[in-house]
Amino acid sequence: DTAVSQTPKYLVTQMGNDKSIKCEQNLGHDTMYWYKQDSKKFLKIMFSYNNKELIINETVPNRFSPKSPDKAHLNLHINSLELGDSAVYFCASSPGRDLLFLQYFGPGTRLTVT
Amino acid sequence: GQNIDQPTEMTATEGAIVQINCTYQTSGFNGLFWYQQHAGEAPTFLSYNVLDGLEEKGRFSSFLSRSKGYSYLLLKELQMKDSASYLCAPTDSNYQLIWGAGTKLIIKP
Numbered sequence: 001d002t003a004v005s006q007t008p009k010y011l012v013t014q015m016g017n018d019k020s021i022k023c024e025q026n027l028g029h030d031t032m033y034w035y036k037q038d039s040k041k042f043l044k045i046m047f048s049y050n051n052k053e054l055i056i057n058e059t060v061p062n063r064f065s066p067k068s069p070d071k072a073h074l075n076l077h078i079n080s081l082e083l084g085d086s087a088v089y090f091c092a093s094s095p096g097r098d099l100l101f102l103q104y105f106g107p108g109t110r111l112t113v114t
Numbered sequence: 115g116q117n118i119d120q121p122t123e124m125t126a127t128e129g130a131i132v133q134i135n136c137t138y139q140t141s142g143f144n145g146l147f148w149y150q151q152h153a154g155e156a157p158t159f160l161s162y163n164v165l166d167g168l169e170e171k172g173r174f175s176s177f178l179s180r181s182k183g184y185s186y187l188l189l190k191e192l193q194m195k196d197s198a199s200y201l202c203a204p205t206d207s208n209y210q211l212i213w214g215a216g217t218k219l220i221i222k223p
Binding site: 004040041042043044045056090102103104105106107108 | 154155156157158159162199201203210211213214215216
């Protein structure tokens with residue numbers, strides 16, 4: 001049973017294209033996150049939703065737009081892709097937004113922009 | 115500002131013990147996580163410290179000194195499968211995890 005799943009696992013696309021990454025969790029968690037891990041391996045939080053409400057919106061280009069149709073899904077849409085968007089994107093979920101709730105990560109989506 | 119400092123890479127021998135240090139500066143503090151990340155995979159939880167002292171969990175232990183802004187992860191009886199990156203992640207006053215770049219641990223036979 002996959003707890004946090006992401007699709008696709010790999011995504012290769014050209015500059016200027018628009019793409020989406022999907023994330024689903026079957027843990028019944030209330031909070032979901034999107035992280036970007038760049039080539040230097042820094043994990044940077046991008047967005048967090050709690051019960052479909054946006055609670056964290058870090059400084060990311062507005063080409064990135066998260067969408068949460070329900071609390072089990074958090075999708076990431078990226079417009080006008082740029083070379084610098086190449087990274088691994090991780091989705092994560094936790095039972096709540098409180099610190100004591102552990103985050104569970106999805107397998108990651110490796111995005112390559114050419 | 116917020117800052118985390120870990121060694122970039124460490125090498126150890128199978129069966130040995132290794133200590134991975136982490137120093138941090140955060141705006142507020144609400145505990146510190148250690149995660150393990152194998153190459154090409156997602157981070158997985160190892161430990162969480164909120165009070166000073168040592169937390170032991172099998173072959174892995176984690177230590178925290180809040181006054182010094184310092185933590186370490188101790189791995190005993192190293193196995194080849196322990197080759198991975200180890201991420202130190204303190205939390206700030208908003209309960210957000212602040213991630214370091216991690217320490218790549220290479221285990222040699």
